[in-house]
Amino acid sequence: MPSPWALQLVLRDERAGRATHLAACEAAAIAAVRLLDDERSAPGGPWHERVATWDAGPVRKVVRRARGVRFEATAALDGVTVEHRGAQVRAVVPGPVDEVPPLLAKLQVGGTELPDVGEPAAPVADGLTVALTPLARLSTGKAAAQSGHAAHLAWRYLADDEVARWRAAGFAVRVVLPDEAGWRRARRTARVEVTDGGFTEVAPGTVTALSCWPTLALP
Numbered sequence: 001m002p003s004p005w006a007l008q009l010v011l012r013d014e015r016a017g018r019a020t021h022l023a024a025c026e027a028a029a030i031a032a033v034r035l036l037d038d039e040r041s042a043p044g045g046p047w048h049e050r051v052a053t054w055d056a057g058p059v060r061k062v063v064r065r066a067r068g069v070r071f072e073a074t075a076a077l078d079g080v081t082v083e084h085r086g087a088q089v090r091a092v093v094p095g096p097v098d099e100v101p102p103l104l105a106k107l108q109v110g111g112t113e114l115p116d117v118g119e120p121a122a123p124v125a126d127g128l129t130v131a132l133t134p135l136a137r138l139s140t141g142k143a144a145a146q147s148g149h150a151a152h153l154a155w156r157y158l159a160d161d162e163v164a165r166w167r168a169a170g171f172a173v174r175v176v177l178p179d180e181a182g183w184r185r186a187r188r189t190a191r192v193e194v195t196d197g198g199f200t201e202v203a204p205g206t207v208t209a210l211s212c213w214p215t216l217a218l219p
Contacts, residue, residue: 003096005053006060007032008104009148010074011112011141012088013065019087020118021140022175027084028063028144029130029151029173031091035080036155037167047078047093054094055156058197059149062097063141064107073103085121089144110200112141120176126165127172128154129212131186134179136202146194146209147175153192154211162213186210 009028013019019027035041041051054060066074071088075081079092092104123129130150132143151173155163166172178186187193192211198204 003098004060005057005094006062006097007035007054007094007148008092008100009061009063009144010071010090010092010104010107011063011065011144012067012071012090013112013114014067017086018114018116020085020116021114021143022118022120022177023085023087024089024114024140025130025132025144025147025175026121026173027082027087027089028061028091029128029147029175030084030171031080031082031089032061032148033151033155033171033173034082035091035093036152037163037171038080040078050093050095055152059152059194060097061145061148061152062109063112063144064104064109065112065141066107070107077101077103110141112139112144114140117177121172121174123174124169124172126169126214127174128166130173130175131178131183131190131210131212132175133206133208134177134183136206136208138201138208142201142208143175146196147173149194150192150209150211153194154213157192158213166213183210186212
């Protein structure tokens with residue numbers, strides 16, 4: 001059986017000046033979509049085969065953390081880096097989970113938790129809102145991966161003209177944490193639901209994130 005493919009997302013986590021939880025989630029989502037939409041990922045581009053193989057399967061993502069020279073070294077790998085509201089995330093062109101480049105393999109996966117939740121980004125016209133579930137606790141690493149999934153699926157399923165409008169808005173993403181009533185309302189109008197496979201932190205079948213486009217007005 002072939003090994004599953006995953007997108008590796010590297011979150012910069014310095015000891016001083018740490019990003020907020022929500023800014024990190026937004027940066028991860030933006031990075032995932034910018035890599036998908038990058039001209040190098042298009043047919044004929046040098047990343048196309050790897051990105052297309054990954055995009056055709058489950059939207060698997062692995063969030064790792066790094067600081068200092070270890071983060072800076074990831075710039076040598078094919079991918080895109082997003083700086084957003086004090087958060088910095090590099091999305092590395094995907095590959096099989098059992099063939100992770102050594103530079104990434106040494107970076108820690110579990111236990112990524114930013115202590116300051118922070119506030120969502122301001123709404124942007126034609127931007128995407130990602131709502132994270134209030135019904136299960138998600139670490140920052142898990143929440144960032146789910147935000148990336150929600151943005152990925154929105155990019156995959158929105159109509160071409162909608163993606164064009166979102167692209168013109170810089171693939172803006174706002175991640176919100178609704179209460180249970182807000183979550184129920186959002187589920188009625190969401191364009192995408194992310195259902196977790198249950199590999200980490202939550203039970204299989206848990207709906208972890210929603211994509212709402214255009215921007216959903218939630219606290």
